[in-house]
Amino acid sequence: MPDKEGAGGSISISAGEKGEARLSLAGRVYLDDVASLTRQVGALFAKNPGHLTVDLSRLEEADTSGAIFLLTMEDEARRRSIPFEFVHMPQQVRGIIDLIDRDAVRPAPFPPRARPQGFFEAVGKITARFFDDLGQTITFGGTLLSEVALGLLHPSSVRWRDVVVYMKKVGVDGMPILGLISFLMGLIIAFMSSLQLKQFGANMYVASLVAIAMVRELGPIMTAVLVAGRSGSAFAAEIGTMVVNEEVDSLTTMGFNPIRFLAVPKILAAAAMVPLLTLFSDLFAILGGMCVGIVGLDLTFHTYTELTSWALTVKDVLNGVIKSLTFAVLIAGIGCQRGFAVRGGAQAVGDAATSAVVSGLFLIILTDSTFAVIFNYVKW
Amino acid sequence: MDEQPGRVIEVEDLSVRYGDEVILDDVSFGVSRGEIVIIAGTSGCGKSTLLRHMIGLGRPASGRVLIGGVDIATASDEQMRSVRRGIGMLFQAGGLLGSMTLGENIDLPLSGFTDLTPEMRETIVRVKLAMVGLSGYEDHLPGELSGGMRKRAGIARAMALDPDMLFLDEPFAGLDPITSAGIESLVQEINRGMGTTMVIVSHELEAIFRLAERIVMLDISKKGIIAEGDPRALKESPPNPHVRHFFNREIE
Numbered sequence: 001m002p003d004k005e006g007a008g009g010s011i012s013i014s015a016g017e018k019g020e021a022r023l024s025l026a027g028r029v030y031l032d033d034v035a036s037l038t039r040q041v042g043a044l045f046a047k048n049p050g051h052l053t054v055d056l057s058r059l060e061e062a063d064t065s066g067a068i069f070l071l072t073m074e075d076e077a078r079r080r081s082i083p084f085e086f087v088h089m090p091q092q093v094r095g096i097i098d099l100i101d102r103d104a105v106r107p108a109p110f111p112p113r114a115r116p117q118g119f120f121e122a123v124g125k126i127t128a129r130f131f132d133d134l135g136q137t138i139t140f141g142g143t144l145l146s147e148v149a150l151g152l153l154h155p156s157s158v159r160w161r162d163v164v165v166y167m168k169k170v171g172v173d174g175m176p177i178l179g180l181i182s183f184l185m186g187l188i189i190a191f192m193s194s195l196q197l198k199q200f201g202a203n204m205y206v207a208s209l210v211a212i213a214m215v216r217e218l219g220p221i222m223t224a225v226l227v228a229g230r231s232g233s234a235f236a237a238e239i240g241t242m243v244v245n246e247e248v249d250s251l252t253t254m255g256f257n258p259i260r261f262l263a264v265p266k267i268l269a270a271a272a273m274v275p276l277l278t279l280f281s282d283l284f285a286i287l288g289g290m291c292v293g294i295v296g297l298d299l300t301f302h303t304y305t306e307l308t309s310w311a312l313t314v315k316d317v318l319n320g321v322i323k324s325l326t327f328a329v330l331i332a333g334i335g336c337q338r339g340f341a342v343r344g345g346a347q348a349v350g351d352a353a354t355s356a357v358v359s360g361l362f363l364i365i366l367t368d369s370t371f372a373v374i375f376n377y378v379k380w
Numbered sequence: 381m382d383e384q385p386g387r388v389i390e391v392e393d394l395s396v397r398y399g400d401e402v403i404l405d406d407v408s409f410g411v412s413r414g415e416i417v418i419i420a421g422t423s424g425c426g427k428s429t430l431l432r433h434m435i436g437l438g439r440p441a442s443g444r445v446l447i448g449g450v451d452i453a454t455a456s457d458e459q460m461r462s463v464r465r466g467i468g469m470l471f472q473a474g475g476l477l478g479s480m481t482l483g484e485n486i487d488l489p490l491s492g493f494t495d496l497t498p499e500m501r502e503t504i505v506r507v508k509l510a511m512v513g514l515s516g517y518e519d520h521l522p523g524e525l526s527g528g529m530r531k532r533a534g535i536a537r538a539m540a541l542d543p544d545m546l547f548l549d550e551p552f553a554g555l556d557p558i559t560s561a562g563i564e565s566l567v568q569e570i571n572r573g574m575g576t577t578m579v580i581v582s583h584e585l586e587a588i589f590r591l592a593e594r595i596v597m598l599d600i601s602k603k604g605i606i607a608e609g610d611p612r613a614l615k616e617s618p619p620n621p622h623v624r625h626f627f628n629r630e631i632e
Contacts, residue, residue, distance in 0.1 A: 242477070249437050250475030253547075254489050254537075255464035 011040050019050035026058035029066030041073055045080065052077050057088035067096040071105045140337045144263055151264045162265035163272075170231045171273030175280060178226050182281040185218060186210050186288025194297055203297045207304050208311030210289030215312060219282040220320045221368060224327035227274055228360035232335035235266050236356035239339025240349040248340070263336040267329060274328030275321045282320065323371050330363045386412045388545060388577055389434065393443035396429055403429050405603040406443070409596050413544075416571055416578040418588050418611075421598035422626070427581045428472070428549055430598065434579065435469055435547055436460070447545070465493060468538030470548045474530035476522040482509065482533050483518035489540045508536040512566060528559040535566065545577040546570065552584045564590055585627065589615075597623060 012024045021044060029037065044052075054073065062070070070086070070093075077084035089097075117125075151158040194206050239262055242248050248258045286308055293299040299307075338356040342348045389411040396404040403426045411417050419427050432438050434445050436452040444451050447463050455463065469475070476485045483505050490501045509515055512532035522530055531551055538546055548567070552560045564587055570576050582588065588595055588611050595614065599606040599622060607614055607623045618624035625632050 245473060245478065246471040246475045247477050249432075250469065250471055251477075252437060253435055253464060253467065253469040254492070255461055256488075256492060 011037055013040070013044055015049075019048070020053070021047075021049035021051070022053045022055060024055040024058060026060075028060050029062040029069065031063060031065040034065050034069045037069055038072075041076075045076060045082075048080070049082060051083045052085075054084070054086050055088055056086060056090060056093060059090060059093060062093050062096055064096060064100065067093065067100055068105060070097065071100060071102065075106055136341065137334070137337055140259075140340065141333060143259055144267065144333055144336070147257070147260050147264050148267055151260065151268065157260065158268065159261065159265050163269050166231075166266050166269030167273050169234070170227060170270050171277060174226060174230055174273075174277060177230075178223060178277055178281050179284045181226065182214070182219065182222060182284035183288040185222060186214060186285030186290075187292055188288075189213060189218075189285075190289035190292035191296070194292060204299070204303075204307055206293060206297060207289060207299070207307035211286055211308045211311045212316065214285035214289075215282045215316050215320050217368075219285060220278050220324040220327060221364065223274060223278045223281045223324060224331060224364045225361060227270065227277065227328070228331045228335075228357050228364065231270065232331045232356045232360040233353040235332060235335030236338040236342075236352040237349055239263075239336055240342035240352040243340065243342045244345060244349060258340070259336075263333075263340075266336060267332045270328040270332035271325060274331075275324045278320055278324040279317075282317075319371075319375060323368065326367055326371075327364055330367060331360045334359045334363060388413045388448055389579070390446040391430075391434060391443070392446070394430070394433060394440050394445060395442045396426070396433060396438065397441040402603055404433075404598075407598075407604050408443075409605060409608060411545075411577060411579055413577055414571070414575045416567070416580065416591050416593050418580045418582055418592040418595045419598065420581075420583050420588060420595050420626070422583070422600060425598040425600040426603065427583075427598055431547055431549055431579065431581050435467060436463075465541060466544045468541070468543040468546045470531065470534040470538050470546070470551055472549045472553070473527075474522060474534035476530060476533055476537065478522055481519050481521055482514065482525075482536075485522070485533065486537045486540050489537070493541065504540070508539055509533070511539070512536045513562065528555045528563075531555070531563065532566070535563070539570065542574065543576065545579065548578065548580045548582075550581055552582055552587050560584070560587070567591060585629070597626065 010026050012026070014022050014024070023041070023044065025037075054070070056070075074084055074086070190206050190210050193209050194203060197203055197205055197209075239248070242262070248262070251258050251261055289308075290301070290304045293304045294301060335356040338352040338359070342352045387410040391407055391409050394404060394407045395402070407430060419430060421427050429438070433440055434447075436445070440453065444453055446452070448466065450459050450463055452460065452463060476482070477488070480488070483502075486505045486508055487501055490496060490504060494501075496504070505518065506515070509517060512535055514529060514532055514536065517525070517529070517533070522533065525533065535546075535548070535551070538548075546567075551563050551567070555563070567578060567580070568591060571578055578591075580587075580591070592611050594609060595607075595611045596605055597607040597614075598604065607619050611627070614623055615627040618627065622632070624630070
C-alpha cells in the first residue's frame with residue numbers, strides 16, 4: 001500500500017494556441033487533494049478553453065475520489081461542449097476508473113421528485129392514522145382487560161414472579177423521588193398559602209388546604225405523572241425491544257399468549273402499587289406542609305395532625321385511591337400497547353417510549369376531568 | 381387441492397402483501413413427514429416471510445396454510461394450541477428472552493405446557509443444552525453468549541417439547557465454518573434420530589447440498605417459487621438461468 005501521508009497531487013496548466021488548454025496532473029491524487037484540484041479546474045473552466053487535454057503521464061496513483069474527480073472533469077467539459085481527452089492514462093488509474101459506474105457520477109437528469117402532499121391529503125392521512133391508532137388501542141384495551149380478568153379468575157395462569165419484580169420496579173424504586181417531590185409540593189403549597197392566609201389570620205387552614213388539595217387531587221396526579229414517566233415508558237421500551245428482537249414472536253410460536261405473558265403482570269403490579277404510592281405521596285405532602293406549619297406558623301405537631309384529620313374524610317382518601325387505580329391501569333396499559341405496536345428498529349422503540357408517556361399524561365388528565373364530573377354528580 | 385398422504389404441511393396459493401407491496405404471490409408447496417426442506421433464494425425474496433406465515437405469525441392476503449390438516453388462519457384457540465405444541469421455531473437471532481437465563485428460557489415451554497416435576501424439567505433442560513453442546517451454560521443470559529451459541533440455544537429451546545416439526549430461520553448465516561458445520565450435523569442428527577420434519581430457510585449452498593432432500597427456490601422478481609426439487613438434480617439441469625446462477629455462484 002502506498003503511504004497516503006506523503007500524498008498531494010499537483011496540477012499544472014499550460015495554455016496552447018487558440019484557447020487550447022493542457023492540464024497535467026502529477027503525483028498522487030487522493031480524497032484530501034480533490035477539493036483544491038476541483039477549485040483550480042473550476043477556475044480553468046471559467047476561462048472557457050477551446051479544447052482541453054488532460055495529461056496523466058506523471059500521475060502516479062489515484063483512489064476512487066481521484067477517479068471521480070477525473071470523470072466529473074470530463075463530464076463538465078462535455079456539458080460545456082469543450083472537446084476533451086485524457087492522454088497517457090496509467091494502468092492503475094484506468095483500473096480505478098473502470099470500477100466506477102459512470103451513470104452514478106452524473107446526477108439523474110430528471111430526479112423523481114416526491115410530490116408535495118396537499119393539505120387535504122395530509123389531513124386525510126393524519127385522520128386515518130388517528131382512527132387506525134384509536135381502533136388498535138381500543139382492541140388492545142379490550143383484550144388486555146379480558147386477560148386481566150381471566151388472570152384474576154385463574155390466579156395460577158398469572159406469572160406472579162414477574163408481578164413481584166414489576167411491583168418493586170414501579171413501587172419501591174419510585175418511592176425516593178416520589179417522596180421528595182411530594183414533600184416539596186406540600187411544603188410549597190403550605191408556604192404559598194400561608195402568605196395569603198396570614199393576612200386574614202387564617203393560618204390554621206393551611207393544614208386542611210394541603211391535606212385536601214394533595215389527597216383529593218394532586219397526590220394521585222403527581223403519582224400518576226411520575227409513574228407514567230418512569231414505568232409507562234419503561235414498559236413500552238421493554239416490550240418494544242422484545243418485538244424488535246423477535247422475542248414476542250418466539251413466545252407466540254411457543255404457544256404463549258404475549259399479552260398474558262408480558263402485559264398482565266405489568267398491569268397487576270401497577271394496579272397494586274400506584275394506589276399505595278399515592279397514599280405515600282399524600283403522607284409526604286402532609287409532612288411537607290407540617291414543616292411549614294411548625295417552623296413558620298408556630299403550630300405544634302399535635303395541632304397540625306389534628307387539623308389535618310379534621311379536614312380529611314375517608315371519602316377523600318378513597319377518592320384518590322380509586323382514581324389512582326384507574327390511572328395505574330391506563331398508564332401500564334398504554335405503555336404495553338405502544339410497546340407491542342413497535343415495528344422496525346431502535347428508533348421505533350424510542351418513539352414508543354415517548355408516545356407511551358405523552359398518551360399516558362393525556363389519559364391521566366382526561367380521566368381526572370371525567371372523575372371530577374362523576375364525583376360532582378354522584379354524591380356518596 | 382387434495383391433501384397428499386404423508387403431507388404434514390400444505391401451503392396453498394399463499395399471497396402476502398405489506399400495504400400495496402406484494403411480497404409473495406400464489407405460493408403453493410407441501411412438506412412430507414420426516415423431510416428436510418430448505419427454502420432458498422437471494423436476499424429479500426421473501427424466504428423469512430414465507431416461513432413466518434407457515435407458522436401463523438402473519439396474516440396472508442389470500443391462500444392458506446395447513447399444518448396437520450388444520451388451517452392455521454381459521455383454527456380455534458384449542459386447535460392452534462395443539463398445532464403450536466407440535467412445532468418448534470428458531471428465529472434468526474435465536475429469539476431467546478433476554479431477561480431470562482438459558483436454563484429458564486428452555487424451561488419456559490416445559491413449565492408452561494407440561495406437568496413435569498421441577499427436578500424432571502431441570503434434567504430435560506440439562507440434556508437439551510448438552511445436545512447442542514452448551515452444557516454448563518444454564519445460568520448464562522443470552523446477551524453473554526456469541527451469536528452461534530445463541531442459535532444453538534435457540535435450537536435447544538425449539539426442541540424442548542420434542543416437536544414433530546422444526547422451523548429454522550437462517551440457522552447458518554453469519555457463522556464460522558466449524559460452528560456452521562456443527563449446527564448442520566445437529567440438524568441431521570435430530571432429523572435422523574427423531575424423524576423431525578425440518579423446514580429451513582437458508583441460502584448457504586454447502587448446507588443445501590449436505591442437508592436438503594428438497595429445495596424450494598423463491599425469486600424476488602416472480603415473488604414466488606421458480607424451482608422445486610432435489611438440489612443436486614436442479615444443479616445438474618437447472619430449469620432456468622437464475623437457478624443456474626444461484627447454484628454456480630455466478631453474477632447475473
